[in-house]
Amino acid sequence: MTYLQLAGIFLAAATTGGVALSLLARPRGPRVAAVAITIAALFLLTALFDTIMIATGLFHYSPGHLLGVHIGLAPIEDFAYPLAGALLLPALWVALRARRRARDVRSDSAADAVNEEQA
Secondary structure (H helix, E strand, O other): OOHHHHHHHHHHHHHHHHHHHHHHOOOOOOOHHHHHHHHHHHHHHHHHHHHHHHHOOOOOOOHHHOOOOEEOOEEHHHHHHHHHHHHHHHHHHHHHHHHHHHHHHHHHHHHHHHHHHHO
């Protein structure tokens, strides 16, 4: 299996999860501009730190399993992981907040019903 195939599987799973979670958390999904800024920052950091780590010899890649496109010394396949994180994690955050908000509303409604019965 090549690095591209592995990254593609990981990215497909993260994208599917991110889309599903965003749909579940409607109408307040993650903000597109915030996700885009996050992707840009993560790509910059990935290019910078992967280049430094590869240059210092902390790790290397088998050239036979790479596509051959690099940004700095970082192979293009390495950028799938920060992209996946930037797509999946904000959607997960919004979905969990929506779930918590719904639970809090149910708790408040139950407390109001108890208070009405006692009055």
